Amino acid sequence: MYCRREYAKHGIAFEPVQVSTSTNPRRGTLRGLHFQAPPRPEGKVVACMRGSALDVAVDLRADSPTYGRWTSAELTRANGRAVYVPPGCAHGFQTLEDETELLYLLSEYYDPGLQRGVRWDDPALGIDWPEEPTVISERDRSFPDFAW
Secondary structure (H helix, E strand, O other), rough: OOOHHHHHOOOOOOOOEEEEEEEEEOEEEEEEEEOOOOOOOOOOEEEEOOOOEEEEEOOOOOOOOOOOOEEEEEEEEOOEEEEEEEEEEEEEHHHHHOOOOEEEEEEEOOOOHEEEEEEEOOOOOOOOOOOOOOOOOOOHOOOOOOOO
C-alpha cells in the first residue's frame, strides 16, 4: 500500500503522517466531496478493508490539465486496490454494500479549520454515482457547487 521509494519512482512525494478509518454500516452511504484547504492540503491513499465502495476524486487544481474532472475506482477487500488522491483534489465515496470500511493514509494532520467540500451532486461535475444515496450527512449535502 505504501513504499516511499515506489511512490518517488512515479514522481509522487507522499509521506503519511496520520492513518484514519471510515466505518459505514449501510450500503449507499455517500461521503464527500472533501478536501483540506491550504496552507496544508492533504494527499491521501485510500483502500477498502471490508465491503466495497466507489471511490471518487475531483481535481480542483486550477493549473492542472485535468482541472474540474473526476475519476473513480471500485475499491474492495477482494481486489486489493488502493488509490492516491493528490493534494488539491476533493475526495468522496459511496458504499456498495453494508459494513464497508475504508482506510486512509494522510499526508497532513487533520485540521478541522481547513476542512472544505464540494457538493456531491454538482451538475457541472456530472459524477456518475452508482445509486441514490441512502445515507448522507447534512454537512455533505450542503456543500457548495464547485466554483469555476
